[in-house]
Amino acid sequence: MSPTEVVWHEDKQSQLIESIFRNFTVPQVVFAVRRDEEDENLVSRICVDGKQVCLIIDHVREGTYN
Secondary structure, three states: OOOOOOOOOHHHHHHHHHHHHOOOOOOOOEEEEEEOOOOOOOEEEEEEEOHHHHHHHHHHHHOOOO
């Protein structure tokens, strides 16, 4: 599985999108934040939980959702 591969079935993806548009509760997304050792203002965020949610939202935003 590639890091950008959506593995949720189509019906689950549709339910997520519908929940977002209806302002329902959606699964939480958890990020780890890492500060750069040399520049404290520089941070990177790594998705720890909720990658599928992020990928599906990106597909909708980019217009690549089926």
